[in-house]
Amino acid sequence: MRRTSSTVVVVAGEGADKVVSGLAGLHNVRALVSGDRTPAEVSRAIAGAGTTYVVHDADPLGEVRDAWVGFFDQAAPHGGLEVAIESALGGLAAERLLLPDYYVVLAPEGMSPTRRHWWLGVLAGAAPSRVVPADASVAAVSDALAHLAAGRWWPADLPGWLRGLPKVVPDRAGLGLTPGMGAGPAAV
Incomplete structure (x- = not known):
C-alpha cells in the first residue's frame, strides 16, 4: 500500500466539506473537497500535492463504515458489509484508495451510537492516536x-483487520478485542 510524503488527514462528519474548504488558506495545507471527484481522482490529487498536509473529506473507508453501521443497526442487507470490505481492499490494493495518516472526526458526541462506535471504537482501537x-x-x-x-x-x-469487522460489536469496539490486532479474541 502506497504512502505519500504528505501527512494525509481525512476530516469526517457533518459539514466536513465546509471545514475542509475553510482550511485552504493555511500554510502548507492542501485542502481538497471531494465534490464530484472519484476516489481515484482524490488519490491522484493527494499523491501529487507536495505539501506538508493534505486535508480532504473523501473517506476511503466510507462505504465500509456505512455498511458496518447498517449491519449492526440492522438497516442493511446481509452481505453488504463483506462486499464493502472486499471493494475497499481492492481499491487499496490498486491504489485507487489511500488510507489517511489521521482522521479528524467532527462532533462525534452528536452522532448515532453505532456511528460513534465506528470512529471512537473500531478505528481508534486499531490506531488510537x-x-x-x-x-x-x-x-x-x-x-x-x-x-x-x-x-x-x-x-x-x-x-x-477489515475482514474481521463483522465480528466487532459496537459497544465492545476498541477494547482490545479488534480482530487482526493480536489482542485477544474477537468480540462476537
Whole structure:
C-alpha cells in the first residue's frame, strides 16, 4: 500500500466539506473537497500535492463504515458489509484508495451510537492516536492539525483487520478485542 510524503488527514462528519474548504488558506495545507471527484481522482490529487498536509473529506473507508453501521443497526442487507470490505481492499490494493495518516472526526458526541462506535471504537482501537475528535469548526480542526500525535499506523494485516469487522460489536469496539490486532479474541 502506497504512502505519500504528505501527512494525509481525512476530516469526517457533518459539514466536513465546509471545514475542509475553510482550511485552504493555511500554510502548507492542501485542502481538497471531494465534490464530484472519484476516489481515484482524490488519490491522484493527494499523491501529487507536495505539501506538508493534505486535508480532504473523501473517506476511503466510507462505504465500509456505512455498511458496518447498517449491519449492526440492522438497516442493511446481509452481505453488504463483506462486499464493502472486499471493494475497499481492492481499491487499496490498486491504489485507487489511500488510507489517511489521521482522521479528524467532527462532533462525534452528536452522532448515532453505532456511528460513534465506528470512529471512537473500531478505528481508534486499531490506531488510537490516528483518530482525533474535534468540534465542527475550522479553528478546532486547525488546532487539531497543529497537535497531531505520533503513534502506530493502521494494522499491518489490513485485510485480516477489515475482514474481521463483522465480528466487532459496537459497544465492545476498541477494547482490545479488534480482530487482526493480536489482542485477544474477537468480540462476537
